[in-house]
Amino acid sequence: MDEKIIKELKEILGSxxxxxxKEDLKPFSYDATERTYYPEIAVMPTKTEQVAGILKIxxxxxxxxxxxxxxxxxxxxxxxxxxxxxxxxxxMNRIIEIDLNNLIAIVEPGxxxxxxxxxxxxxxxxxPPDPSSQVxxxxxxxxxxxxxxxxxxxxxxxxDWILGLEAVLPTGEIIHTGRKLYKDVAGYDLxxxxxxxxxxxxxxxxxxxxxxxxxxxxxxxxxxxDDVDLCADMVVTIFQNKIIPTAIEFMDNVTISSxxxxxxxxxxxxxxxxxxxxxxxxxxSVEVEKNKLINIIKKAMPREISIAKDDKEREKLWRIxxxxxxxxxxxxxxxxxxxxxxxxxxLPSLVKxxxxxxxxxxxxxxxxxxxxxxxxHVTFLINRKVLSDLExxxxxxxxxxxxxxxxxxxxxxxxxxGITISRYIKWxxxxxxxxxxxxxxxxxxxxxxLNPGKIFYDIEEAYIL
Numbered sequence: 384m385d386e387k388i389i390k391e392l393k394e395i396l397g398s399x400x401x402x403x404x405k406e407d408l409k410p411f412s413y414d415a416t417e418r419t420y421y422p423e424i425a426v427m428p429t430k431t432e433q434v435a436g437i438l439k440i441x442x443x444x445x446x447x448x449x450x451x452x453x454x455x456x457x458x459x460x461x462x463x464x465x466x467x468x469x470x471x472x473x474x475m476n477r478i479i480e481i482d483l484n485n486l487i488a489i490v491e492p493g494x495x496x497x498x499x500x501x502x503x504x505x506x507x508x509x510x511p512p513d514p515s516s517q518v519x520x521x522x523x524x525x526x527x528x529x530x531x532x533x534x535x536x537x538x539x540x541x542x543d544w545i546l547g548l549e550a551v552l553p554t555g556e557i558i559h560t561g562r563k564l565y566k567d568v569a570g571y572d573l574x575x576x577x578x579x580x581x582x583x584x585x586x587x588x589x590x591x592x593x594x595x596x597x598x599x600x601x602x603x604x605x606x607x608x609d610d611v612d613l614c615a616d617m618v619v620t621i622f623q624n625k626i627i628p629t630a631i632e633f634m635d636n637v638t639i640s641s642x643x644x645x646x647x648x649x650x651x652x653x654x655x656x657x658x659x660x661x662x663x664x665x666x667x668s669v670e671v672e673k674n675k676l677i678n679i680i681k682k683a684m685p686r687e688i689s690i691a692k693d694d695k696e697r698e699k700l701w702r703i704x705x706x707x708x709x710x711x712x713x714x715x716x717x718x719x720x721x722x723x724x725x726x727x728x729x730l731p732s733l734v735k736x737x738x739x740x741x742x743x744x745x746x747x748x749x750x751x752x753x754x755x756x757x758x759x760h761v762t763f764l765i766n767r768k769v770l771s772d773l774e775x776x777x778x779x780x781x782x783x784x785x786x787x788x789x790x791x792x793x794x795x796x797x798x799x800x801g802i803t804i805s806r807y808i809k810w811x812x813x814x815x816x817x818x819x820x821x822x823x824x825x826x827x828x829x830x831x832x833l834n835p836g837k838i839f840y841d842i843e844e845a846y847i848l
Contacts, residue, residue: 384423388444392426395436400427400474411469414454414461415516416803417716422449422469429474431549431557431588438586438833439555441468447835448553450582452492452524455516457720458801460528460581464836472523475588478502486594487546487563492523492587499592509597511538515705523587529579531797533630533661533704536755540797542578549589550577553828563591576823581799582834584827598663601629602673603691603700606658606680607651611635611738614656615731617683618754622727624679626672630661631755632704637764638711638751642703645710650703654686658754659704707751708760715764718749719776721804723787724758724796736786737761743782746775758796784810805840 384403392401402408402425411425428434441448447467454461463469476493481503488510490499496517499510514520514532524530526548531540538544547561560573577585608614618631634642634657639650650657660676662669673690680688691697711718725733734750737759741748752759761783765772784794784807794800794807809817821839824831 384446385444388440388446389424391440392424392437395433395440396426396428400429400433402426408469411451411454411463411471414459415457416459416462416801418459418462420462420464421466422463423466425469425471427471427474431475431551434470434551434586434588435555435557437468437470438551438553441832442554442830445830445832448586448832449834450523450527450586452521452527453495453516453519455520456524456528456799456801457722458528458581458795458799458803460799460801460834460837461524462802464802467832470586472521472586472588475523476521479589481506481508481594482563483508485563486596488592488594489563490522490590490592492521492526492590494522496520496522496525503594504597507597508594510544510592510594512541512544515708517705522590522592526578526587526590527580527582528797528799531753531756531758533632533701533753535753535758536631537627537629537663542575544593545574545578545590546593547591548574548577548587550585550587552585553830553833557588558585561591565593579799581801581837583824583837584833586833598665600664600666600669601694601697602662602669603697604660604662604673604676604680605687605689605691605700606660606685607654607687608656608658608683608685609654610684611655611734612731613683613685614658615734615754617680617685618658618730619728620679620683621676624675626676626679628660628672628676628755629663630659630753632659632752633657633754633759634659634704634707634751635749637747637749638707638762641710641714641749642707645713646703646706648703651686659700704751708762711749711762711764715749715762717765717767717772719763719765719767719780720798721761721763721780721783722752722758722795722798723761723783723792724756725787725790725792727755727757729790729792730754730757730759732790733757733759733787733792737783740779740782740786744775744779746772746779748779753796756796757792800838802837805838808838808840 447465449463
């Protein structure tokens, strides 16, 4: 990068927030996709004004800028595939305000959600979003991807908890969208246009979040099935009986086996499916829901139903679920994952279709995820160095996406498009819809500097595996 530009960046940031030696750039070169793309330079601003200054220079010089948080994403959204500047927001990690009168928090994007949860818990509040990568991810990254999470069944996804943003446009202007208001219909909803835009429209520098009183009671129920179809049918039956749990999480036999090896636990290896159900609310309402739920589950003839006896046991069970992906990655480092979502009533059909595709392509598949909102992570367990395995994975993924879309689903429920599934975007959207999205991108980012190569398929940027 030109020395003049480096000098300008140093004037904005200072030497401690600027990195350009290769060994210093390594932490900014990868994410959870296990791909590596080095930026030319990395910056770690601590103030909104610094972000604005960086983007003004980048826009003037037409230098690509890739915003980054915890780099836990599974779609390659934080990878600097065009080189340029990696803009890490990890040092913008403050809780600016916890407003007890309005049940609102204002935070910076580099804040870890666990840290926020700990602070609001101290005053009897809680922030519902709880992504599986919560120990390492950032709230800014959750906003960029509109992250889903285990509690989405009852509480919705990240966008449902965002009231407003401070953000910097690619041209360097600072904008404020939304306010500390629960109702506001003035003008276009820019807040929710930026949420989920995968860092392609603006760099978020402050976030206004909604909070709730912490639930009085939580119950965690585990159910083990000898028949995966009965398990999927049971999930639909729960909602048909007008019960809305906080979470319903699913793991198949392959995932169970990997978790046993990874964590040293003793889930039954011959079980076909494992379901984790969470209820929360008042003690009275949780007790009523628990009894009704267990009666419904018993009709599905599971092998075993158990209820966590205390918080320690609850946390142990939730760790089993959160570590599903690390467990599979440890045993099958070449794995490739599809993050599909279908209407809840189509969950049994999707589960059947996954098994059909597994047999058709003679490929090993592990399936786990958020059964309560129809979002399953279909994981192809391959060796990427073997060409025939890659071909099977490509063909299997094609079939999974075709089946998902035929059921009225989506090619991604929470991981985002990024680079990993960008070639499939045209399968879900019409040419007119894609062109409209591209015009929105152009309005925000006329020089196409912010996170280029993401979402919209380009043959030169197709890194599916």
